[in-house]
Amino acid sequence: MTDQPLLQATAVHKSFGDVEVLKGIDLTVRQGQVVSLIGASGSGKTTFLRCVNLLEEHDGGEILLDGDPIGYRDIGGKRRRLSEAKVSAQRARIGMVFQQFNLFPHLTAGDNVMLGLTKVLGKSKAEAREIAGHWLGRVGLAERRDHYPYQLSGGQQQRVAIARAVAMQPRLLLFDEVTSALDPELVAEVLGVMHALADAGMTMLLVSHEMLFVRDVSHHVVFLDKGRIAQQGRPADVFDNPENERLRSFLGRFHGLFGRASAAS
Amino acid sequence: MIDYHFDWSVIARNSDKLIDALILGLWLAVVSLAIGSVIGLLAAYARVSGKWWLSRPVWLYVEFIRCTPLLLLIFLIYFGLPEFDISFLNKTQSFVVSLSLYAGAYMSEVFRAGLASIPKQYVEAAKAIGLRPWQRQAYVILPVMFRITLPSISNNLISLFKDTSLAAAIAVPELTFTARQINANTFRVMEVWLTASALYLVTAYLIAILLRLLERRYAAIR
Numbered sequence: 001m002t003d004q005p006l007l008q009a010t011a012v013h014k015s016f017g018d019v020e021v022l023k024g025i026d027l028t029v030r031q032g033q034v035v036s037l038i039g040a041s042g043s044g045k046t047t048f049l050r051c052v053n054l055l056e057e058h059d060g061g062e063i064l065l066d067g068d069p070i071g072y073r074d075i076g077g078k079r080r081r082l083s084e085a086k087v088s089a090q091r092a093r094i095g096m097v098f099q100q101f102n103l104f105p106h107l108t109a110g111d112n113v114m115l116g117l118t119k120v121l122g123k124s125k126a127e128a129r130e131i132a133g134h135w136l137g138r139v140g141l142a143e144r145r146d147h148y149p150y151q152l153s154g155g156q157q158q159r160v161a162i163a164r165a166v167a168m169q170p171r172l173l174l175f176d177e178v179t180s181a182l183d184p185e186l187v188a189e190v191l192g193v194m195h196a197l198a199d200a201g202m203t204m205l206l207v208s209h210e211m212l213f214v215r216d217v218s219h220h221v222v223f224l225d226k227g228r229i230a231q232q233g234r235p236a237d238v239f240d241n242p243e244n245e246r247l248r249s250f251l252g253r254f255h256g257l258f259g260r261a262s263a264a265s
Numbered sequence: 266m267i268d269y270h271f272d273w274s275v276i277a278r279n280s281d282k283l284i285d286a287l288i289l290g291l292w293l294a295v296v297s298l299a300i301g302s303v304i305g306l307l308a309a310y311a312r313v314s315g316k317w318w319l320s321r322p323v324w325l326y327v328e329f330i331r332c333t334p335l336l337l338l339i340f341l342i343y344f345g346l347p348e349f350d351i352s353f354l355n356k357t358q359s360f361v362v363s364l365s366l367y368a369g370a371y372m373s374e375v376f377r378a379g380l381a382s383i384p385k386q387y388v389e390a391a392k393a394i395g396l397r398p399w400q401r402q403a404y405v406i407l408p409v410m411f412r413i414t415l416p417s418i419s420n421n422l423i424s425l426f427k428d429t430s431l432a433a434a435i436a437v438p439e440l441t442f443t444a445r446q447i448n449a450n451t452f453r454v455m456e457v458w459l460t461a462s463a464l465y466l467v468t469a470y471l472i473a474i475l476l477r478l479l480e481r482r483y484a485a486i487r
Binding site: 053055085089091095096098100103104106115119164165 | 393
């Protein structure tokens with residue numbers, strides 16, 4: 001891990017109509033760091049994650065990736081959105097894995113991984129095939145490369161989706177509740193792959209309800225409450241010494257998992 | 266009717282003509298579907314563009330075609346265009362123009378529904394890997410839409426194939442026109458019309474089976 005801030009969010013605001021979902025989020029992710037966002041549903045964690053790669057447009061504040069403002073630029077004091085081409089190029093530097101896997105249904109596992117490599121990064125078919133093979137192997141699905149998504153289990157689809165994101169060699173990987181749609185027995189295989197990526201030094205920002213995993217894998221944990229950061233810190237601090245009342249009550253829902261938290265609620 | 270004696274030799278004698286006419290009809294349907302699909306796709310994009318100066322004229326075109334008889338369109342183009350000194354089209358080409366415009370209106374509705382039914386999650390995944398807008402269309406949205414709309418495209422091809430019979434009205438030598446000609450020369454009314462009907466039925470049914478196989482192949486992928 002270095003001290004270089006890879007992602008720096010400052011006062012990020014986002015509203016859907018009259019509802020302000022993000023009320024000024026300040027967050028720093030350093031290279032090689034795993035940062036987890038936790039909080040009740042509706043707290044804004046997924047929205048923040050989606051703002052980072054512009055699947056949602058933030059209304060105010062700034063998100064910098066490697067010092068480069070994402071999505072918007074100040075031109076003559078006015079906030080202007082970047083062109084679609086520039087936004088696409090920025091998104092290519094950020095990988096995202098979704099709750100519902102979102103594999104392209106008309107492409108095989110291998111082609112799902114290869115699409116971005118050939119069309120976005122401009123790699124040759126042969127090179128892309130090799131990279132796809134490598135990453136499908138890393139997620140334990142080398143022999144499934146010619147299978148279509150519908151022929152794979154949920155856990156396998158999610159591992160392909162992770163391979164698709166990581167094969168692009170993004171600077172940052174976003175995980176949006178990637179185990180929420182999986183049957184319980186398939187969760188472990190996906191978390192295992194994520195753990196391996198974290199161990200390999202991948203910078204990751206994740207939203208998850210798998211509290212044990214979050215505690216185990218994260219360098220930094222951020223608790224969001226109603227669009228604001230209510231508490232953040234090292235996993236031990238957040239889980240074992242929850243100062244914030246709302247955090248205590250949130251952790252209390254995960255009965256028995258955390259000593260003081262469950263006792264306090 | 267009771268006195269009618271069937272003489273099928275008239276069919277055997279004219280089988281070459283009938284087969285040629287059938288092939289022409291099929292060709293007219295396939296070409297019109299192809300051109301109509303291009304028109305339909307452009308029209309569908311215009312409809313969903315959110316720009317009134319694109320969507321309004323297209324809406325007018327689609328409603329005009331849907332609410333007027335095809336035969337009228339065929340006459341309008343075949344007899345009408347030469348009045349404006351547009352006379353480089355022969356009757357077959359003129360019919361292809363009519364049927365393509367007709368197909369285009371219906372295909373635009375098929376594609377519009379198809380585009381609207383693409384799950385948002387695929388578009389987001391395409392954005393997330395950094396595909397540009399046109400790449401998202403070319404590599405993700407259109408291939409998925411094609412699979413979703415394949416059953417409707419199949420139905421349209423069968424309809425268009427049957428509609429090619431209207432080309433008889435401007436003397437394009439397709440199956441209906443040819444059958445009428447043989448009929449006029451031989452007075453074998455029942456043999457000729459029954460044979461023509463059977464040829465339409467068998468061909469349309471074969472198209473349906475073929476396309477259903479194609480659908481099954483692609484349906485599994487969705």
